[in-house]
Amino acid sequence: MSKLLKLITNNRKKSIILAASGVVLCAAVAGVLIHNNNNVKTEANKTVLTDGKKAETTTKTNEVASNKDKTQTETTTSKSEPQFVEQKFAGKTTEIVNFRDNPAETANVTKQLAKRTIVEVLGKQEVWYKVKYDSKEGWINSKYLIEYTADDKKADEEAARKQQEAAAAAQKSAEAAKAATNSNTSAKSTITTPATPAPEVKKGFKSPQLSNSSQVILITTSSMSSSYANIKFYQKSGEYWNLKTETNGRVGTSGLAYISNRMQSTNKTPAGVLGILSAFGVADNPGTKYSYANVTDDMYWDLNSGSATYNRLIHNNPGGDFEHLASYPTQYKYALVTDYNVNQTANKGGAIFVHINGSGGTAGCVSMPEAQMRELITWVDPGQNPKILIIPSSDLSKYWY
Structure with a gap:
């Protein structure tokens, strides 16, 4: 009986020890599981935070790149606009x-x-x-x-002054010589016996090119390179040439070139004898005896050498080389058309007019003050075959006696 009780007691102790060991083992396993779970959550939280920071960093990087692109675009746009x-x-x-x-x-x-x-x-x-x-x-x-510059302006004004002084001196000298001749003739007549008078030499134009003309516009310069001119209107009455008007004007900025040598785009006025073909103007006809064209915006002078309308008035823009008449409202208020290069010889140029003064020399025309230009355009008469004589003063003796 005592052995049985001892056996039961020993078995109960083993059961208690096994049960206790199982409890301890379960607790250990549970602790391990809880620890591992916490580690997983921590890693997850770290991952979330890391990904969030990466996203935030990426967003900021994109914003910086975007702003940089925007700045570059604005800079490029700003640079492309001319200032x-x-x-x-x-x-x-x-x-x-x-x-x-x-x-x-x-x-x-x-x-x-x-x-x-x-x-x-x-x-x-x-x-x-x-x-x-x-x-x-x-x-x-x-x-x-x-x-x-101011020096350039001063030089131009000085040249104009010298031109005017030279013209005035020449006129004064001619008047003094005439007065001296008249004085000598008068003195001689008081002390000599009257004799048969010599034939009178009538002052006037002697060139055959002017023999059939009763009106001459004489334009003289101090030299072939001067752009300043003296202008005189002469009217023939019987056998005498009477000075009607005198004024100052301008010719080509590069001076004169004889008609035979004159070329296009040289800013030289053709020197020699020219006729008058017609008249035109931005203003209404002031009363000229020539055919008169009122300038409209579609009027061009064709200066394309070789063109069928070279050196002619046309009513459309020919392109290339031309003059748009309406673009010169001051100079072309009144203008006369000369017969220079009427035969359209290549490269000789054209659009040689007589017109009102601009701001300086011309591209080849003759210009004068508005009052004298208005007088000229209403005075010239095609029935009197008016001529324009353009020469340096050194050539005057070839045309005048």
């Missing part, structure tokens, strides 16, 4: 130059300015000067324009 820089000075053209309505080689040409034309510079955009000429604004390529 206009305001400038104020007087300029002078160095060649015959196109006067355009916009700063581009493809822009419309509203007129052509002669070499040495004076303009008011308003500003610059890239290679283009914005200028004002004859009350109109336009654009000129900067490589054809230089500053017109």
